[in-house]
Amino acid sequence: MKTLTKALVAGCFALATTGAAPAQDNPMVGGAAMSADKDIIGNAVNSADHTTLVAAVKAAGLAETLQGAGPFTVFAPTNAAFEALPAGTVETLLKPENREMLVKILTCHVVAAKAMAVDVQKMVADAGGSHVIETLGGCRITAELQDGMVALTDETGGVAKVTIADVVQSNGVIHVIDKVLLPKS
Incomplete structure (x- = not known):
């Protein structure tokens, strides 16, 4: 597992550009401009x-944590992705007694490296069509290309597609996804 993480970090930094991109280069997300000068939380809000x-x-x-130095790659599920979970799931997870499970699920969306889309695509190509990524939550998600887009398969077999890639942050990058990634139970 450590080898996978080291390979991800090495692959990410081999191709990643240095410095923050100008804010005007970032795509709009949720109707808001995303500033490369703000951290992940500063933009997500x-x-x-x-x-x-x-x-x-x-x-x-x-x-x-997500306001820290990073670098982080966050695969950020939309509100619609959370709404697609079984009824009552989000409300249940937000209860204080379920904090541990909520942390596990959320950290399955975070990688301790800045991985731009081109980096992920190269790792997938170099690995013969799919690349396993270990997240901060210890989850293993498999990246592949589907119709020219990065698709991520979680430990339950669920597939999330990146709908908006390369939203540069001061401490990493966000890729918007259309499904919540879940750990195996």
Whole structure:
């Protein structure tokens, strides 16, 4: 597992550009401009499409971590992705007694490296079509290309597609995804 993480970090930094991209180069997310000068939380709170994610990050006590130096890659599920979970799941996870499970799920969306889309695509190509990525939560997600887009398969077999890539942050990068990645139970 450590080898996978080292390979991810090495692959990410081999191709990643240095320095922050100008804010005007970032795509709009949730109707808001994303500033490369702000950290992950500083931008996410402005996205109308990520209010559930932000609430979950705060409830899990992870906001301070994602405001840290990083670098981080965050695969950020939209509100619609959370709404697609079985009824009552989000409400249950947000309860204080379920904080441990909430932390596990959220950290399955975070990688301790800055991986731009081109980096992930190269890792997938170099690995023969799929590349396993270990997350901060200890989850193993498999990246592949589907119709020219990065798709991530979680430990339960669920597949999330990157819908907006390369949203540069001061402490990493966000890739917006259309499904919540889940750990195996």
